[in-house]
């Protein structure tokens with residue numbers, strides 16, 4: 258049963274808090290449309306809230322990041338709205354987007370500060386982290402969202418453009434993780450939400466952008482393992498949303514632009530990010546697909562494969578490639594050890610001690626990590 262959209266108004270509740278409600282559902286195919294709106298309450302008695310939490314959202318001056326910042330602030334978080342204010346291709350800088358979003362949050366009764374550092378640099382990531390910790394004495398949530406996109410065939414990308422894309426996605430996520438990690442370890446608590454993309458599935462002109470998102474995927478699964486014993490959970494969102502970035506990629510394709518705008522408003526992704534950023538999130542090292550009103554999971558899987566009696570040759574593998582590639586009965590190992598255990602099990606050595614990496618304490622002679630905030 259689809260409800261009629263209702264008009265929503267912005268207002269703070271008695272405690273000065275405010276909460277954003279999502280608009281009512283629209284019939285399939287008619288999209289959800291609507292604009293940002295605030296009202297009292299929103300999620301019922303078990304609403305996931307962020308009182309006492311400090312959240313840093315990178316690239317929050319526009320698009321998806323702005324929606325995350327507004328949503329987390331609406332749920333009680335104190336938010337650092339970071340944005341260097343750059344173009345889609347990473348050229349140029351402006352303080353305006355970050356400040357505009359902070360103003361918007363404050364107008365609605367929330368608490369936020371602006372930060373305009375470039376997270377693709379180590380000093381930028383450290384300064385942003387310092388700003389949060391010095392201001393509010395803690396840092397609980399990091400949403401690594403800042404991103405740029407230069408979508409062209411490989412031979413049409415300059416070295417500088419390749420570097421810029423990788424520095425922003427892999428570098429920005431890594432720099433921020435390195436900067437916040439010591440604080441999260443000290444408080445034995447942290448939630449990190451990284452940003453991947455359907456580009457991981459590949460397409461023309463996506464190579465370097467997809468490589469960046471692949472790096473973020475690797476960071477997500479491994480940092481999840483590294484944080485597990487310390488109360489730190491690391492997941493990633495895979496969004497689809499109408500923003501300047503995605504709309505530009507459509508290159509004036511009007512029907513697709515209309516479809517994207519209608520079915521994939523950026524604000525819908527904020528619910529997935531808020532879940533992944535919340536203390537109650539059950540998973541770590543996972544990717545949630547936020548595609549309009551459809552929320553799913555994207556994962557790495559391993560097929561059952563084929564077990565040869567003799568050593569396999571290229572020819573014998575070719576002859577049974579269909580079985581090798583058969584995805585029925587696939588597994589989703591949650592770690593390197595689990596993947597190794599799966600292979601051992603398939604080889605009839607189940608129960609053998611799988612390779613278990615534990616590098617959680619520094620090896621003798623290894624340099625102490627740089628923990629400068």
Ligand SMILES: NC(=O)c1ccc[n+]([C@@H]2O[C@H](COP(=O)([O-])OP(=O)(O)OC[C@H]3O[C@@H](n4cnc5c(N)ncnc54)[C@H](O)[C@@H]3O)[C@@H](O)[C@H]2O)c1
Nearest residue numbers: 316319320321341342343376403404454497498500502503
């Ligand atoms: N829109 C989509 O459909 C989609 C799909 C998959 C992934 N993504 C990813 O989602 C994230 C947000 O994208 P968007 O669509 O909202 O794009 P957007 O261009 O609207 O916003 C990105 C923001 O990040 C900021 N930024 C870029 N580099 C920065 C840096 N080094 N330091 C600080 N801020 C920086 C920009 O100034 C901009 O305001 C990106 O990581 C993008 O790759 C988006």
